[in-house]
Amino acid sequence: MSDRDKSAYGKLCTLIYDLDKPLADKQEIDSFIEHISSASGRILEAMCGSGRFLIPMLKEGYCVSGFDSSAEMLKACSERCRELDLHPRLFTADVTDFNCDEKYDHVFITAGSASLLTTIEELSNAFRCIFNCLAPGGNFIFTYVNRGSREDTDSDWKEVMSYPLGRGVISCMEKVTCHASLRTVIYEYLYEVSENGIITGSEYQKLALRTYEFSELYTALHDCGFRNISEAEGCGPGSECGMVICRK
Numbered sequence: 001m002s003d004r005d006k007s008a009y010g011k012l013c014t015l016i017y018d019l020d021k022p023l024a025d026k027q028e029i030d031s032f033i034e035h036i037s038s039a040s041g042r043i044l045e046a047m048c049g050s051g052r053f054l055i056p057m058l059k060e061g062y063c064v065s066g067f068d069s070s071a072e073m074l075k076a077c078s079e080r081c082r083e084l085d086l087h088p089r090l091f092t093a094d095v096t097d098f099n100c101d102e103k104y105d106h107v108f109i110t111a112g113s114a115s116l117l118t119t120i121e122e123l124s125n126a127f128r129c130i131f132n133c134l135a136p137g138g139n140f141i142f143t144y145v146n147r148g149s150r151e152d153t154d155s156d157w158k159e160v161m162s163y164p165l166g167r168g169v170i171s172c173m174e175k176v177t178c179h180a181s182l183r184t185v186i187y188e189y190l191y192e193v194s195e196n197g198i199i200t201g202s203e204y205q206k207l208a209l210r211t212y213e214f215s216e217l218y219t220a221l222h223d224c225g226f227r228n229i230s231e232a233e234g235c236g237p238g239s240e241c242g243m244v245i246c247r248k
């Protein structure tokens with residue numbers, strides 16, 4: 001299994017993601033919408049996953065397209081949209097290496113997902129691609145992890161989620177390893193589907209989240225040509241995520 005396969009949001013991951021985190025609530029959506037000046041603009045959600053934000057925004061009348069590197073997350077997004085008679089433009093792409101034939105007035109990234117890009121090089125590549133797909137004056141709004149552990153820690157595997165699925169159960173085991181000096185947390189997940197105590201499917205996922213300082217993001221964004229770069233209140237009190245807004 002390649003590193004990319006291991007970190008991918010696969011089929012079982014997607015199933016449990018949607019059971020655990022259904023559509024975003026109004027407060028979460030509003031924290032992005034308040035920075036989007038007009039409902040008539042074209043919006044792109046990068047790393048949109050299965051549509052937790054994209055779908056409620058479409059329902060509110062916003063014109064939102066989305067992309068993600070996980071075929072399974074996008075498939076779930078597309079199925080959920082079809083059930084609601086919503087027909088957004090969805091495409092598979094890597095945020096660090098994509099081109100857009102269309103220009104957007106707003107691009108956004110939710111859920112601290114910018115921190116899934118664990119080097120400044122990767123992040124700068126993503127910022128450059130996003131800059132190129134924005135219309136002049138377009139906004140880029142994203143969240144990232146800004147608070148991490150100050151110590152190296154290594155947890156045991158433990159079950160963190162379990163949901164009924166068909167005639168069986170889907171569960172998720174998690175192991176968390178903090179590398180304080182690297183400002184990185186490694187999350188390992190083992191998803192299992194079982195029926196009458198017999199395991200019928202399993203999937204492993206390993207992903208890293210990197211903590212960033214606003215000043216690092218400011219420099220990377222500025223170097224890509226963004227301006228009016230500022231931090232916004234948006235992730236709510238006690239959150240480990242920061243929000244950045246900037247303009248092309």
Ligand SMILES: C[S@@+](CC[C@H](N)C(=O)[O-])C[C@H]1O[C@@H](n2cnc3c(N)ncnc32)[C@H](O)[C@@H]1O
Binds near residue numbers: 009048
């Ligand atoms: C935590 S999920 C967030 C999904 C959605 N935005 C939400 O709030 O539910 C992170 C998403 O980022 C996607 N992702 C991770 N690395 C990516 C990359 N390099 N390019 C595009 N998408 C990526 C994953 O496939 C996953 O769907």
